[in-house]
Amino acid sequence: MSLPVIEVKDLTFSYNSLGTTHTAIENVNLKIEKGELVGIIGHTGSGKSTLIQHLNGLLKPNSGTVLIDGEDIFSKECDLRKIRFKVGLVFQYPEYQLFEETVYNDIAFGPKNMGLSPDEIDKRVKEAAAFTGVEDYLNKSPFDLSGGQKRRVAIAGVIAMDPEILILDEPAAGLDPKGRDKILGQIKKYQREKGNTVLLVSHSMEDIAKLATKVLVMADGKVEAYDIPEKIFADTERIEKIGLAVPQITEVFEILKKNGIEIKESIFSVEYAKKVLLSLIGEGEDA
Amino acid sequence: MLSNITIGQYYPGSSPVHKLDPRTKILITVLYIVMLFAAAEVIGLLPGIIFFILSYIISGVPLKMIFRSLKPIIPLIVFTAVLNLFFVGNDVIFEFWIIKITGEGLRFSIFMIVRIIALIAGTSLLTYTTTPIMLTDGLESLLSPLKKLKFPVHELSMMMTIALRFIPTLIEETSKIMSAQKARGADLESGGLLKRAKALIPILIPLFVSAFRRAEELALAMESRCYHGGEGRTRLRELHFKLRDIISLLITALFLASVFVLNSL
Numbered sequence: 001m002s003l004p005v006i007e008v009k010d011l012t013f014s015y016n017s018l019g020t021t022h023t024a025i026e027n028v029n030l031k032i033e034k035g036e037l038v039g040i041i042g043h044t045g046s047g048k049s050t051l052i053q054h055l056n057g058l059l060k061p062n063s064g065t066v067l068i069d070g071e072d073i074f075s076k077e078c079d080l081r082k083i084r085f086k087v088g089l090v091f092q093y094p095e096y097q098l099f100e101e102t103v104y105n106d107i108a109f110g111p112k113n114m115g116l117s118p119d120e121i122d123k124r125v126k127e128a129a130a131f132t133g134v135e136d137y138l139n140k141s142p143f144d145l146s147g148g149q150k151r152r153v154a155i156a157g158v159i160a161m162d163p164e165i166l167i168l169d170e171p172a173a174g175l176d177p178k179g180r181d182k183i184l185g186q187i188k189k190y191q192r193e194k195g196n197t198v199l200l201v202s203h204s205m206e207d208i209a210k211l212a213t214k215v216l217v218m219a220d221g222k223v224e225a226y227d228i229p230e231k232i233f234a235d236t237e238r239i240e241k242i243g244l245a246v247p248q249i250t251e252v253f254e255i256l257k258k259n260g261i262e263i264k265e266s267i268f269s270v271e272y273a274k275k276v277l278l279s280l281i282g283e284g285e286d287a
Numbered sequence: 288m289l290s291n292i293t294i295g296q297y298y299p300g301s302s303p304v305h306k307l308d309p310r311t312k313i314l315i316t317v318l319y320i321v322m323l324f325a326a327a328e329v330i331g332l333l334p335g336i337i338f339f340i341l342s343y344i345i346s347g348v349p350l351k352m353i354f355r356s357l358k359p360i361i362p363l364i365v366f367t368a369v370l371n372l373f374f375v376g377n378d379v380i381f382e383f384w385i386i387k388i389t390g391e392g393l394r395f396s397i398f399m400i401v402r403i404i405a406l407i408a409g410t411s412l413l414t415y416t417t418t419p420i421m422l423t424d425g426l427e428s429l430l431s432p433l434k435k436l437k438f439p440v441h442e443l444s445m446m447m448t449i450a451l452r453f454i455p456t457l458i459e460e461t462s463k464i465m466s467a468q469k470a471r472g473a474d475l476e477s478g479g480l481l482k483r484a485k486a487l488i489p490i491l492i493p494l495f496v497s498a499f500r501r502a503e504e505l506a507l508a509m510e511s512r513c514y515h516g517g518e519g520r521t522r523l524r525e526l527h528f529k530l531r532d533i534i535s536l537l538i539t540a541l542f543l544a545s546v547f548v549l550n551s552l
């Protein structure tokens with residue numbers, strides 16, 4: 001068993017405001033292996049955004065530790081800036097972070113902070129721009145772009161740092177279907193082809209079911225479950241109890257099952273559903 | 288760090304202090320400031336200090352809120368203390384190298400520190416016990432005689448209401464932007480003055496952009512609800528002076544008078 005890239009131990013954090021405290025995450029324990037694409041789901045306010053901000057040290061926990069590649073990021077010896085280059089974090093609605101005169105310079109902000117050579121920066125910026133499909137706007141002002149274009153520039157700004165661990169907080173929310181598929185496809189590629197670890201927060205069960213190799217379910221600041229999607233989406237009742245839903249295709253098959261069609265597996269992606277249905281029909285023709 | 292700023296933050300409650308008419312509270316605060324500035328010696332600050340401690344106790348606002356309001360001005364306090372310590376008076380009581388501390392300097396710097404602390408702590412009670420809306424309503428009503436002189440009282444108070452309303456929003460936004468830039472490796476904590484000033488650019492620009500965007504959206508929202516300035520606008524909450532307002536003003540006046548008595552001793 002190899003060392004997990006991310007290990008979270010007994011993490012608890014509460015927000016303080018005006019003398020009141022609100023515990024946002026409580027006793028979170030988690031081990032994420034290298035190369036996984038972890039889908040993070042949970043109801044609004046379940047602590048997803050809070051949890052991921054601990055993984056690159058932006059929030060400091062009240063108690064507990066976070067180990068990245070076995071290194072305790074909250075220890076005194078640890079240089080948090082180095083961790084942030086290794087753990088790239090794309091915030092929820094990241095478009096408000098743009099500030100440079102041109103898209104090019106904005107994407108270059110991260111690589112520049114890393115102290116890379118100008119040639120390397122140039123290469124990284126162009127790659128990252130192509131990654132999210134903004135290569136045509138490189139010389140435009142980021143403030144002249146549409147919301148969705150800004151979003152893609154902001155994502156490119158993190159991709160340009162080429163982080164080993166990429167964390168995205170609802171990157172596709174509010175994008176059109178095509179832009180959405182493109183971004184998510186690229187994120188999948190980032191994990192599968194480069195062997196990087198990716199954490200993806202999303203409210204779309206379909207996206208999670210299609211992309212994730214593991215699913216982390218958060219509920220009320222606690223980890224409800226962490227397992228492969230097959231197992232997570234098999235338990236429809238449990239998922240619905242915490243205010244989430246299983247993918248629509250899974251629901252369809254639940255109904256089919258209730259109506260007496262014999263399907264053993266739990267089905268959560270359209271592709272797989274197609275395969276199962278075709279084989280069912282195939283059987284019918286044989287008989 | 289940013290969440291420690293308390294200006295414009297209301298501490299909900301239903302104490303007598305909370306229930307006072309905002310105009311009364313503004314007048315009392317003005318009298319209180321006069322109280323502090325009328326004091327000629329440390330002893331003269333005593334009524335002011337007793338006054339604000341009593342007010343805090345009656346208001347039910349926890350005393351730790353005082354420290355919270357003081358935190359952001361600690362540098363100012365230290366600066367004032369040091370300046371007065373070294374540059375006032377000539378009755379030297381302590382000398383080392385080029386540093387001379389005088390008795391008068393010491394007394395004066397203690398006086399100044401106590402005064403600043405009392406000033407900030409006391410005046411923040413006003414914002415702790417009065418919602419920003421009530422505050423500007425009160426201010427508008429107090430300033431309304433100036434309308435005769437064509438002074439834009441309503442516009443001013445509307446601007447203040449909006450500004451106060453957006454302070455917490457801006458603070459939240461700033462910390463969000465700071466996090467986002469830190470995640471891209473922005474270094475805000477180290478380096479010389481120039482480097483730090485430069486490091487603020489990635490934070491200030493998005494902040495301004497979003498502030499302007501918000502302003503535009505707000506203006507549109509107000510116009511689509513037919514806002515057209517103060518003329519003929521009626522109020523949801525009418526302000527009325529009550530007996531308790533008169534009593535509190537009288538008590539404050541007594542405290543102020545005692546400062547003058549102490550001064551002349």
Ligand SMILES: Nc1ncnc2c1ncn2[C@@H]1O[C@H](COP(=O)(O)OP(=O)(O)OP(=O)(O)O)[C@@H](O)[C@H]1O
Binds near residue numbers: 016
């Ligand atoms: N800056 C803050 N100050 C105070 N409380 C906060 C702050 N940010 C979040 N919270 C609280 O912490 C809890 C967890 O919030 P968090 O943003 O982590 O939820 P989330 O799972 O990301 O939700 P969403 O799906 O809506 O993005 C919420 O109850 C929220 O009210």
Ligand SMILES: [Mg+2]
Binds near residue numbers: 092
């Ligand atoms: Mg969130």
